[in-house]
Amino acid sequence: MGPTGDAALDVDRIHMSYGDVKAVAGVSFSVRQGEFFGILGPNGAGKTTTLEIAEGLREPDAGSVRLLGESPWPRNVGLLPKIGVQLQASAFFEKLTAREQLETFGALYGVPEDRAMAMLDLVGLRDKAETRENQLSGGQRQRLSIACALVHDPDIVFLDEPTAGLDPQSRRNLWDVLREIKARGKTIVYTTHYLDEAEVLCDRVAIMDHGRVLALDTPAALVRDLDSATHVVLERDGFPAAEARALAGVDDVAEDETSLTIATRSPAPVLAALAERGALSGLQVRTATLEDVFLELTGREYRA
CATH class of the missing domain: 3.40.50.300 (P-loop containing nucleotide triphosphate hydrolases)
Structure with a gap:
């Protein structure tokens, strides 16, 4: 500039x-x-x-x-x-x-x-x-x-x-x-x-x-331009992984011992589908942050 x-x-x-x-x-x-x-x-x-x-x-x-x-x-x-x-x-x-x-x-x-x-x-x-x-x-x-x-x-x-x-x-x-x-x-x-x-x-x-x-x-523009997926996190036993993968708009599903994470670029229909199935208990929605922008640009973890 x-x-x-x-x-x-x-x-x-x-x-x-x-x-x-x-x-x-x-x-x-x-x-x-x-x-x-x-x-x-x-x-x-x-x-x-x-x-x-x-x-x-x-x-x-x-x-x-x-x-x-x-x-x-x-x-x-x-x-x-x-x-x-x-x-x-x-x-x-x-x-x-x-x-x-x-x-x-x-x-x-x-x-x-x-x-x-x-x-x-x-x-x-x-x-x-x-x-x-x-x-x-x-x-x-x-x-x-x-x-x-x-x-x-x-x-x-x-x-x-x-x-x-x-x-x-x-x-x-x-x-x-x-x-x-x-x-x-x-x-x-x-x-x-x-x-x-x-x-x-x-x-x-x-x-x-x-x-x-x-x-x-x-900050908002950098995050928006990243076009990163939104992550919907559910309790591990609250919703079957196979059913989550079948939802419209789901890009990926990951599991660990305590949670199930749905990655999507179309969060509205995914959240609506989960609501219809009564699967909103303990739900968290995580959008992209500046940290995601940094990791995308550098391809490695942020150094403190």
């Missing part, structure tokens, strides 16, 4: 190698103003390097980047107040409380001290304002890190795997923070290897592997 004039971020055919390893190999995409854009991929896919080039932290070997209409490299000091960056490894000032961390980061941009409490409210940490960062939980530290990236009210925010290593509850709490950031009109560019998360949060996603973009679209 080539450059577009009104985009918050344009990445055009960038390349980056580390010795013989080609980390990024011709990546292009554009991010619209106010969009939540995800870069998905397993470790080693090239997503962090791509993000660092977009932020202006690295110079690409080839290609170009336009960030808010300007080049971020060489280091563009004029862009710094307009962008927020949260890296994989959060770095805080030692022995400072959560409030003091934000006040210190804010002072670098001339932000008033009272902005700190507003940011703690945003990320749900007001009650931890006087707690040192090394006494916060992993999820709380991640939320504080995001608050530090936002304290100067940037136009675009870069987040590199912000939910990595968090427990499910902390991940969901952080989802609410990310939704609130987007609701405030901010552009968000983030990387993750959590496909379920990207499917819920992102307006569009780019799936990367081996330094290349394999697919780019909305």
Whole structure:
């Protein structure tokens, strides 16, 4: 995808190698103003390097980047107040409380001290304002890190795997923070290897592997274009496999010790037939997900 004039971020055919390893190999995409854009991929896919080039932290070997209409490299000091960056490894000032961390980061941009409490409210940490960062939980530290990236009210925010290593509850709490950031009109560019998360949060996603973009679209469009079968799962003893195979619209039937799974691209008549036979007890319907899209593109299991 080539450059577009009104985009918050344009990445055009960038390349980056580390010795013989080609980390990024011709990546292009554009991010619209106010969009939540995800870069998905397993470790080693090239997503962090791509993000660092977009932020202006690295110079690409080839290609170009336009960030808010300007080049971020060489280091563009004029862009710094307009962008927020949260890296994989959060770095805080030692022995400072959560409030003091934000006040210190804010002072670098001339932000008033009272902005700190507003940011703690945003990320749900007001009650931890006087707690040192090394006494916060992993999820709380991640939320504080995001608050530090936002304290100067940037136009675009870069987040590199912000939910990595968090427990499910902390991940969901952080989802609410990310939704609130987007609701405030901010552009968000983030990387993750959590496909379920990207499917819920992102307006569009780019799936990367081996330094290349394999697919780019909305999550719903990527799933729809996959044309994958719907899987109807029944209790093992609830319906005979032979009868299931005889139903109109059934592509395949698989069995294990506890369940019977019907694969179909015509779920409506299959479900209607099962209802007529009173076989809906314990029934589950599983449609395709972004994980199915990834597996189809790469032909192997997703690497974490």
